[in-house]
Amino acid sequence: MPSRHLPITLDRRGLLGLMGASGLAYAATACAGPGSTSGGGGTAPTGGSATDTISFAHWRAEDQQVFDAIIKGFAGANADAGVEQDISPSQDYQSSAIQRLRGGEVGDAFTAFRGAQFEDMVSAGVFADLSQQDFVSAYSDRFLPVGQQDGTQYGLPYQVVFLMPIYNVDLFEKAGVSELPRDWDGFLALCETLRSADVTPIAWPGGDAGNAAQLFNSMTMNNAPSEDFGTRIEAGELKCTDDWFLKTLSQYAELAPYMQDNATGSAPEPLQQLFAEQKAGMLATGSYNIAAARALGAEFAMDLVSPITTTAAEARFEGVHNATFILGVNGASEKQETAVAWLEHLSDPEVAGEYANGTAQHVTVEGVEYTNPDLERIEPWLSRNTALAPRYQFLDLDVEAAVEAACVAVVGGQSPEQAAEEAQKIVDEQIG
C-alpha cells in the first residue's frame, strides 16, 4: 500500500502553543537556577548515641580492609550502629565529592583533600562544626589548623604524609654517600655520585601531573619568598616570571639529566618498579609510595630526602609534609550523632594506631605507637622542620596546573624563561 504523506504545518495557534511550552520550560529551569539550593553546615551534636548505619565517603580503596576491621570494632562497641564505606577513586573524589555529599544521602561522615576541596566544602556548608567535640584534643596542635577556617574546627586531618623523594638507604651506602646533602651543590653532587654508581639518580613520573608535582613542593619550599606563595600568585602579588621561580625552573633543568630518559612521559607505576628493583636511587614522589615499593618486593631500607635548593644557611625547611584525609561530619546528614561517634572512634590513639600501622601512613592523633618498620624509621620527620606542602595552597586548579606544568616543560627541554611566561599568561587569564 502506498504511504500517504501527512504534511506537518504550523499555524498561528500551534506557534503560540510552542512558544508557551518553551516559556514554561524556561520558567521551570529558572526555578532550579543557580544558587537556589544550599548545603547544611551547622554544629555537629555532642553527647549523642550511635544508633544508625552511616555512610563513610573517602577515596582510599587501599585502606578498605583496614577500615573494615576498624568498623568491626566500632560496631562491637555500638551494637545498633554500623558504617558502610563509600569509596571513589581519588581523582573522581576530587572532582565530584562536593556534589554527591551536599544532599546528605551519602557520606554522613566523609573525608576531604586539603586545599581547594576543603575550602569549597566549607563554603558549601558540607562540613558541620566540630569545635565543641572533646575528641578534637586527641589531635596534634601542629596539624589541626589544616581543618580550620576562620577559627572554626570543621575537619580533622587524619593522615600525615611526607611529599618529598624517598630513597634507597642501602644503595646510597653502597655508592659511598655518608651524609645527606644540605644545599643545592650537595644535592647535585649526590646525583652525580649515584649516576657514577650506574643507577638512575632520580625516578620522576613526569607523565602523571599529580605525582610529578610532588617534587614541586621541595623545589619551591626554600626558593619562594614566603610560605603562602601559591595564595600570592593567585592574588597577583607574585608572578611566575619572578626571579625566585625562574631559579626554581633552572634548577629543574639541572636535575633533568639525572632523571630517567623521557621523564616527562613516564607513568608512576614503572618507576615504582625501577625503584623497587634498585635501579633508581630516589623516587621523587612521597612517603605514600613506600608501601607500593614494598608491595613490589623492595626489601631495602627506605628514608626521605629533600633537595635543598639554597645554601644550607638560607634553607628554611628540611622537607615537606602534608596533613590530609580531613575527616568531617556532613552538615546535611540526618545521622550526625552516629557520624560523630565514628569520628570519635577513629580519634582513639589505639584505633588510629591500627589504621596507621595497617596502611603504612602516619596519623595526626597523638600518642600513637608505630610498629610498622617503615613508619618507625621515618617517625623522626614528624617533629622535624618541614613545610606544609605548598602546592595545596592553590585554590584554582588551572593556576596550579599552569605553574606546575612549567616545571615539566623545563625538564622536557623548554627554556625556563619561556615556560615561566607561558605559565604566567594562563595565570593572568585565570585570575583576570
Add this chain to the structure above:
Amino acid sequence: MRRLTGPGRPHPALYLFCLPAVALYVVFFVVPTLQAVQYATTDWDGFSPDFERVGADNLVKLATGGDSLFTTALTNNLKFLLVVVVLQTMLSLGLALMLLRTTRASVFLRSVYFLPTILSSVSVAFVWRFVYDPNVGPVNTALGAIGLDGLRSGFLGNPDQAIYWVALTQVWAHAGQLMVIFIAGLQQIPEDLYEAARLDGAGRWQQFRHVTWPLVAPTTTIVVAYTTIQSFKAFDLILGLGGNPPRRSLDILSTRVYTTFTNAEFGYAAAQSLLFMVIILAVTLLQRRTLKLTQRGA
C-alpha cells in the same frame, strides 16, 4: 469549522502517542539546555547560594580567545578530529573492502579487528599507557633492541606529538566497529554494476571511484558523522591516558569543560558547553557538505 479528521489528516488522538517521547525530550534535553544558557550568563561556582549575572561575558571571553586553555583544547580537538576522521575512515573502508567476501578467514579477521571495540575506553587507555611508556613500553624497547635508539620517543610526554598518539589509539580502538558498518554498506551495492563496469573496461581503481565510492556515500556520511562526534567525546580515553586533569597538550574540549566544572566555575563551564555544542554542530555540517561535494565530483 476546521475538520479534525478526514482524508490526509491524522486523528487528533494520534498526537497523544508522541507525548511520552516529547516529555522525555523536554525533561532531558530542552530543560538542561535552557538551564545551561541560564548558567552561562552567571559566575555561579556550583554550590554557593550567591552569584552574579555576567551577561554574555563568559561567551565573549571564550569566543574572542581570552582563554588560552580553551583555545588550546579546541586546537587539540581539531587535530585529533582530523587524524581520527581521515585515518579511521580510510582504514575501516580499506579493511571492509579486503574482508567483504565471506570466507572463514575473513570472518575470523573481522572478529579480530572488531575485538578492541568491545573493550572499555579505560581498559584501552591503560593498555596503551603501557605501550607508550618511554622506559618499559614495547615500542621504545623494540627500537632500542634493534639499535634505533634515536627514534625512541617520549610519546605522551612530548607536547608536540602527544595528541597524535592518542588519536592513533582511538583509531585502533574503533576502526573495527566502523569496518562492520562499511561492510554492511558495501554489501548493498548490486554486483551488476561492477559487471557492467568491467564490461566497459573499468579497472579496479575506476570501479572503486565510479561505483563503490558514490554508492557507499550514505554509509560514509554516517561513519564520518559518528567519528566526528566520537572525536569530540573521547573523554575517558584522554583521562585514562593523560590523567585527570590532563596536561595542556592532551586537553580536548570535553576534558576542558569537565576541568572547569571541577574548578568550581559552573557558570563558565556552562558557557564552554554551549560553545562546544555549537562547534560540534558547525563541524558536522561542514563535513556533510564537503562529503557531498566530494561524492558528487566522483
